[in-house]
Amino acid sequence: MKPAASGGLPKLTGFKRIIIKVGSSLLVDRKTGLKTAWLEALATDIAGLHAGGADILVVSSGAIAMGRTYLGLKKPALELEEAQAAAAVGQIALARVWAESLAKHSITAAQILLTYGDTEERRRYLNARATLATLLKHRAIPVINENDTVATQEIRYGDNDRLAARVGSMASADCVVLLSDIDGLYTAAPQKDPKAEFIPIVPRITAKIEAMAGGAASELSRGGMMTKIEAAKIATTGGAAMLIANGTKEHPLKAVIEGARCTWFLSPSTPVTARKRWIAGTLEPRGTLQIDDGAVAAMRAGKSLLPAGVARVEGSFARGDCVIVRGLDGGEVARGLVAYDAIDAVQIAGRASRDIEAVLGYSGRKEIIHRDDLALSGDGMTRPGVQNEA
């Protein structure tokens, strides 16, 4: 289901779960510090979308930019350690200003600091996803940044454009908005080429689109147009539309809603379909859960798989791995991301969810595979007979 489009372009108010990424140069002035009025105006726009029923997640840069002013680090390029120290100082201030601005609209903010492993390792991915889902259920707005202080050079995002897109797929968002110091994608860098033409809509990211993206980044932020295109690939593959919009003026989201120029990247699917296709087709299953007929029927009716329905556990898998779910006749019923390590799954198989704590000594999730993490065979997504896909 796509949000209603007017004149061929999607409408920001038509999306259900929106990531809003704010670049450092929008939020922080190198000389005067935090742009308070700008942030307050953005918080008003965000509150409007939130009041309209959308779930909102903010990915905010600015920790390093804010921290370096406190520490008096004036040189243009910081060493990694300096940037990490600046982030440690700046992140406190950043979280506080977001919490205060949103509180003026009676919205609760929640700070989430992620590292690359939190989004890329399956076990941690499930944890972060569950936390985000719980916050959104309670109508809080997660304010997310990379945990720059501990992220090491080799394995860090370094730019919040791609982080925002990954968080988008992790949270099953249907729209990712990158607020930038430019209003969108041009056929060439507009500062250098007067003939550069603006591109309002990108139905698919082709080699030609990638070639338009040059490499330039602005002084305070890391991500140039290249990383924005990389982000667009991640977002659209995850079933979300992505939008690059100019954030330099006050009320940038209101401006988009009122028709300001911006670039939309469209996705061929929805977050649910994209996630299920990913589960069904791209992971190497690490084990098998054989389930009884009642559990097969419940799953086909859209329910989660509970430990009580599991008759047999095979394989050595870890929480977050993909497993095949088979019926008693051995036929593949589904694939899904399992919520327990094999060693624990064996122990809780056939048991009621309320017994989990007594059996394992900790209170885990009541589902062994949550319905959001299940892709049923026959959805046209699994490939029966193929058991070990790369």
Ligand code: GLU
């Ligand atoms: N995480 C960095 C910060 O908060 C910003 C990364 C980026 O500019 O994309 O300062």
